[in-house]
Amino acid sequence: MSLLEIDNVTLRFGGVVAVNKVSFSVEEGEVFALVGPNGAGKSTLFNLVSRIYDPVEGDIRFDGKSILDKAPHEMARLGIARTFQNIELFEQATVLQNLLVGRHRHRKSNFVNELLFSPFVRGEERRHRDAVEKVIDFLDLQAYRDKYIAGLPYGVRKVVEMGRALAIEPRLLLLDEPASGLSVEETQDVAFWVEDIKTQMGITVLMVEHDMHLVSAVSDRVLALADGKALALGTAQEVQNHPKVIEAYIGVSDPHQKVVT
Numbered sequence: 001m002s003l004l005e006i007d008n009v010t011l012r013f014g015g016v017v018a019v020n021k022v023s024f025s026v027e028e029g030e031v032f033a034l035v036g037p038n039g040a041g042k043s044t045l046f047n048l049v050s051r052i053y054d055p056v057e058g059d060i061r062f063d064g065k066s067i068l069d070k071a072p073h074e075m076a077r078l079g080i081a082r083t084f085q086n087i088e089l090f091e092q093a094t095v096l097q098n099l100l101v102g103r104h105r106h107r108k109s110n111f112v113n114e115l116l117f118s119p120f121v122r123g124e125e126r127r128h129r130d131a132v133e134k135v136i137d138f139l140d141l142q143a144y145r146d147k148y149i150a151g152l153p154y155g156v157r158k159v160v161e162m163g164r165a166l167a168i169e170p171r172l173l174l175l176d177e178p179a180s181g182l183s184v185e186e187t188q189d190v191a192f193w194v195e196d197i198k199t200q201m202g203i204t205v206l207m208v209e210h211d212m213h214l215v216s217a218v219s220d221r222v223l224a225l226a227d228g229k230a231l232a233l234g235t236a237q238e239v240q241n242h243p244k245v246i247e248a249y250i251g252v253s254d255p256h257q258k259v260v261t
């Protein structure tokens, strides 16, 4: 059974069919990338999987069960974590505090326990800290752990955003354009981390990304979309060489039409 199944999903915004009868499955342990030109429907698909939008048709199953009855705040508890293209961190909190927020779904202690600060709560707090420290080590964030987000460079914030999602200890990590705004060197680091997230942490990754170097370096399979429709599925190379994909990117259906750049 696939970890994530997108089954004939459609979503319209007024007259625009943002996602049009799209189906694909993500297998446990793989890195799966969604690519396509602007407006292809990639972000909308991400927002459907994170339950921000409801499809008008189709089903989305995680671990064999439909998640259409779940709300966005229940995703972390299910084992699905995501990053946002526009980085969603608490600016006036430290890196450590932001990562601890990610641990929210693991909190077992109740209100009375917290008031009394029982040994159970202290033990639980320690486990959260240990899990977060592991993520800090993994992403090489030691130098920033007590720094406020507001003062950090963009590239570091992107990494913290990934750390916040990893601190949830998800089974499925959704990465929304992890390389956008990053330098070539920073993008290479992201490639190493995505590889390690898969191999060392055993986390399945679904990624939206425009940078085809990153996509080619880390993805097991790639799905190309255009105008809300699935165009081609395969390895990065297969998808990049697919005539329908070339046509969608170049934006001409007539192969004799000259493209002026």
Ligand SMILES: Nc1ncnc2c1ncn2[C@@H]1O[C@H](COP(=O)(O)OP(=O)(O)OP(=O)(O)O)[C@@H](O)[C@H]1O
Pocket: 013, 016, 017, 018, 036, 037, 038, 039, 040, 041, 042, 043, 044, 045
């Ligand atoms: N909230 C919305 N309201 C109305 N139309 C929307 C909304 N969100 C997306 N759309 C439209 O749906 C289509 C798909 O958009 P989407 O943002 O999913 O594409 P994308 O592939 O993520 O593009 P990009 O690479 O630019 O982020 C586009 O035509 C877009 O204008």
